[in-house]
Every structure is written in C-alpha cells, then in structure tokens.
Amino acid sequence: MNPTLSNPNKLAEDFISYGIWDSAAVGQLSSTELDELFDHLVARSIVETAASSISPNPEVLDSDAQAAVLSLQSFYLGALNRSRASRPDPSSKLPKAATWLAIEPVLRDRDFLIRLAQRRLSGLGARCARDLADLLGVPKQVLEDYFAGQAGENLAFVENRNVGKPQDGGVEDFATALARSDVPDAFKRRWLEA
Amino acid sequence: MDEENTEAVELYHPPFVVRALDWIEGISSEQLIAAAQIKDQNKSGFIPPAALVRIIRRFRTDGKLELSDRLVAILITNAYDYVRRVSAGFDVGDREDVIQETMQTFLTELAENDGIDWWEVTFHRELRRRASDAYARLIGRHRKRSAELTDDYEFSDDGEAAAALQTRAALVAFADKKLKTEEHRRLFLLLMLGDLPIDAPEAPNDLVRLTGKPRSTLANLKTDFTRMLKAALVEKAS
Numbered sequence: 001m002n003p004t005l006s007n008p009n010k011l012a013e014d015f016i017s018y019g020i021w022d023s024a025a026v027g028q029l030s031s032t033e034l035d036e037l038f039d040h041l042v043a044r045s046i047v048e049t050a051a052s053s054i055s056p057n058p059e060v061l062d063s064d065a066q067a068a069v070l071s072l073q074s075f076y077l078g079a080l081n082r083s084r085a086s087r088p089d090p091s092s093k094l095p096k097a098a099t100w101l102a103i104e105p106v107l108r109d110r111d112f113l114i115r116l117a118q119r120r121l122s123g124l125g126a127r128c129a130r131d132l133a134d135l136l137g138v139p140k141q142v143l144e145d146y147f148a149g150q151a152g153e154n155l156a157f158v159e160n161r162n163v164g165k166p167q168d169g170g171v172e173d174f175a176t177a178l179a180r181s182d183v184p185d186a187f188k189r190r191w192l193e194a
Numbered sequence: 195m196d197e198e199n200t201e202a203v204e205l206y207h208p209p210f211v212v213r214a215l216d217w218i219e220g221i222s223s224e225q226l227i228a229a230a231q232i233k234d235q236n237k238s239g240f241i242p243p244a245a246l247v248r249i250i251r252r253f254r255t256d257g258k259l260e261l262s263d264r265l266v267a268i269l270i271t272n273a274y275d276y277v278r279r280v281s282a283g284f285d286v287g288d289r290e291d292v293i294q295e296t297m298q299t300f301l302t303e304l305a306e307n308d309g310i311d312w313w314e315v316t317f318h319r320e321l322r323r324r325a326s327d328a329y330a331r332l333i334g335r336h337r338k339r340s341a342e343l344t345d346d347y348e349f350s351d352d353g354e355a356a357a358a359l360q361t362r363a364a365l366v367a368f369a370d371k372k373l374k375t376e377e378h379r380r381l382f383l384l385l386m387l388g389d390l391p392i393d394a395p396e397a398p399n400d401l402v403r404l405t406g407k408p409r410s411t412l413a414n415l416k417t418d419f420t421r422m423l424k425a426a427l428v429e430k431a432s
Contacts, residue, residue: 065275075301102309
C-alpha cells in the first residue's frame with residue numbers, strides 16, 4: 001500500500017483543509033481503499049461543517065447525556081487501572097534511553113537529549129525541569145532527584161554521539177549546550193529566560 | 195489566541211497552553227477546579243482543554259489522584275458535548291456509536307499516556323479527527339456486511355460499483371482544481387458525494403440544518419457545481 005494512502009483520514013484532511021489532492025496516487029488505489037477514502041472525505045466534511053457553525057462554548061447536557069458522561073468517567077477509570085498495572089515506576093524509567101529518545105521528535109536533537117539524560121549538563125532551570133517532567137510524563141520531583149545524581153551514573157546508554165560537542169566526558173553548561181542545539185526555539189526561549 | 199487560531203504543526207505546547215500552565219502554578223486546587231469549570235473561552239481564567247489534559251496527567255503522575263479525577267470529570271463533560279455537536283450531521287442511528295467510539299479512543303489515550311501528545315496541542319482537532327475516523331469505520335462495517343450479504347446471493351452489478359467509484363474520484367479531482375476555499379470543498383463533497391438531502395424537515399437531519407445555510411443558497415451552489423462540472427467535461431472533450 002502507498003504509505004500516503006495508509007491514512008485516508010489524513011488524505012481527506014489535506015484535501016479539505018489545504019486543497020491537496022494526489023490524483024496519481026489515488027489512481028492506484030484499490031476499490032476498497034477508494035471506498036474508504038470517500039467515507040473519510042464525506043465524514044470529514046460533515047464534522048468540519050458542523051464544527052464551523054457551532055459555538056465553541058459547551059452547552060448544558062440533558063439527563064441522557066449526563067448518564068453517558070458518567071459511564072465515560074467509569075470507562076476512563078477502568079482504562080487507567082488497567083494501564084497502571086503495566087506502568088513502570090517513574091524513577092526506574094529515567095535511566096533508560098528509550099524514555100528520553102521517546103521525546104526526540106519534540107526536542108529534535110538526539111545528542112543534546114543524550115547529554116541531558118546522562119546528567120552531563122549543569123544549571124537547568126526550574127522551568128526546564130517542569131517542561132521535561134511534562135514531556136516525559138514523570139513527577140517533577142522524581143526528575144529533580146534524578147538530576148541530583150552523579151553525572152553518567154547508572155545509565156543504560158551505550159551510545160553517546162556527541163558529534164561536534166565537547167568530548168571531555170565531564171559536565172557542560174546547560175545554557176551553552178542548549179543555545180548550540182537544534183532544540184526548537186520555543187523551548188530555548190523558555191529555558192534560557194528562567 | 196486559542197486552538198482554532200493557531201497553526202500548530204509541532205508536537206509541543208502552543209503559547210496559549212503554556213500561558214495556562216504557567217498561570218495555574220500560582221493558584222489553589224479549589225481555584226483550579228473553579229477555573230476548569232469556566233465554559234466561556236473568552237472569560238478570564240478559562241483553561242483550554244489542551245492545557246487541562248496536561249494538568250490532569252501532571253496531577254495524576256504526582257499522585258494527586260482526587261484532584262486529577264475531578265478535573266477529568268469536567269473535561270469529559272465538555273469533550274462529550276463537543277463531539278456530540280460535531281457529530282450532529284451523522285445518521286441518527288450511527289451518531290451515538292460514533293460519539294462513544296470517539297470518546298473511548300480519547301479516554302484510552304488520556305489514561306495510558308503520561309507524556310505529551312497531540313491532545314495537549316490541538317485538542318478539538320483531535321476530537322474531530324477521531325469522530326470522522328469512527329464514522330468512516332462504521333460506514334465501512336455497514337458496507338462489508340452488505341457485501342457479505344450480496345456474496346451469499348451471488349449478485350453481480352456488472353461493474354456499476356467500480357464505475358461509481360471512478361465517478362467519485364473524478365469529482366474530487368475536479369474539486370481540487372476548481373474550488374479554492376475550504377468551505378467550498380466541504381460543501382462540494384456534501385452536495386455531490388454525501389447522502390444528506392438539502393432540505394428535508396421530516397428527516398432527522400439535512401444540509402440546511404448541518405450547514406446553517408438557507409435552502410436557496412445550497413440549491414444554487416449545487417447548480418453552480420454541476421454547471422462547472424459540465425463545462426470542465428466539455429473542455430476536456432474538445
């Protein structure tokens with residue numbers, strides 16, 4: 001299957017929102033895939049049209065809707081309990097490379113992330129710790145305790161590709177490393193001003 | 195500034211979410227609950243749902259489960275109401291299934307993920323995507339059941355279904371070239387590909403109610419679209 005078309009909802013959204021339509025790729029679709037794409041086009045049109053004409057502010061729910069909401073609250077608590085059973089302890093997550101590399105699509109600089117995870121950057125501000133805890137999904141206190149540990153200690157990283165970065169094996173100033181990194185400007189501004 | 199006015203393409207908190215997260219740092223739990231209950235997004239203290247998702251996860255990972263659960267109840271109520279309203283154009287028989295599937299998808303992701311995801315960036319857009327996904331899946335299931343029934347009776351349509359698909363593909367390709375605004379593309383799809391009637395007061399829904407546009411406007415648009423299609427076909431043939 002064409003990877004572009006493996007997500008017909010995305011294709012439908014691109015068409016409706018941006019007018020992008022890849023006729024050549026669509027021409028290669030099977031009849032089942034075409035059906036699926038048209039279902040998405042119509043569904044998406046209905047949803048976006050309804051959304052464009054409603055007030056953004058919520059309405060008061062009737063008794064049936066309130067009952068449905070209560071049932072959904074129970075559903076959420078059930079899902080939470082099920083996921084908790086398999087969720088690792090937050091402090092055991094931080095020494096693992098996978099935990100940090102999961103936010104590489106957000107911070108966009110693997111080398112910076114690895115040095116951060118290895119506790120080789122000194123002088124992190126409170127705002128950075130808050131944001132990192134949110135991005136990683138761990139309590140802020142757990143993250144701060146982790147950063148208070150010895151640099152490079154107990155880390156499961158086998159790779160440290162600090163290309164063009166100081167190879168002193170020691171600790172570098174956080175602000176200097178951040179300024180040089182490819183981390184999005186939105187984070188740089190927030191983390192450097194604190 | 196809110197989600198609808200932000201072109202969020204990166205997976206990190208947009209400024210309106212960051213502002214809300216910074217603001218809640220200095221308030222009490224009761225003040226936070228009161229703020230989360232504000233429904234009018236133009237009112238001071240309003241917390242956008244994308245920020246509320248982060249706050250719920252933050253309190254949950256910090257072990258403040260009671261506060262997190264109270265905020266979840268508020269968020270579910272508002273999200274349910276939003277999904278219900280954007281699903282208003284779906285067939286009545288399918289609507290509740292779409293709402294349930296959309297909400298369950300959202301709540302599963304809310305429960306299972308502690309880190310950032312798109313619910314914390316473009317909350318309403320994610321709900322709309324999940325709703326159209328759910329509806330398209332539902333229609334797909336309906337079609338599959340019909341096809342299975344048809345197979346039982348060894349029915350052949352002499353290629354009619356394939357021809358209909360080609361026609362629809364040609365319609366969309368046409369719309370891509372000729373229609374320049376999002377609203378026109380949406381209306382084109384609804385008028386030329388969708389099943390909803392323009393104006394049917396006795397029916398559970400119609401395009402007049404869905405779009406909020408008068409019958410005459412929609413009828414004229416359909417005539418215009420048809421005329422444009424004919425002109426394009428003549429142009430192609432000559």
